[in-house]
Amino acid sequence: MSFLAIIDIDNVVIDTDRHKADIFLKISKIVNQEISEIKRRYEEFRTKNGFINMSLFINTLSAGNEEIANNIKESLKALNFQNYLRPGSLKLITSLQKQGEVIFYSEGAPADQLRKLDETGILDLLKNKHVITFEDQNQNIRDYIEGGEKLPGIIIDPNKDSNISLFIDQIRKDYDQIMYIDDKGSIVERLAEKECLTFPIFIDYGKYSTFKPNNKKVRTFKTPLKLSKRLPIFFDPEIKNRQKRK
């Protein structure tokens, strides 16, 4: 039996919302602007660029003032992602590795995403540390897949939303079971509808937590810890039956 788990990063294993709130607070002190104004500019930057590249965003905020830019950069460096690891994340990864392979698939700026995995110790846990990134929106996973290269352990893809199902279609023949874990419930549900997943998992946390999945196969958990506690039943449904009989 071969198993693959595909895990998202932000608001799944990293508390990105709390990290962001701390960033906004620090920046607002440095540039002497309201937190709401920093937030507004952040969202504006995201809409314009598709995702956040922190160092480009800092350049925008500091408007060419190098001292301010450096102050922001230094204070953000001091926020170690170790403090933003969501409960049970490391346990979830090691438990899933007992079943098979674990990879990460995420949007975002490659440098930022890799720093999150590195500072939290997740990178150390991964058996497959091969990273592929598509920093240029014109590069895409289709070319990569068609190139027939081996499965990477970490994929950072700005077009994840549209590429993820293509990716899973390509690799599903190699696995008996695929688990997909994401806080963006709409992606989880879309993949569940296509019936290409054994375990579609919605992490109900952060800005997408208002999402209510309609598909019965989608299972919802608040934290990686809660999911990891449930894993024995996923992989051995007999456990549940035995408990019922008791």
Ligand SMILES: [Mg+2]
């Ligand atoms: Mg996410």
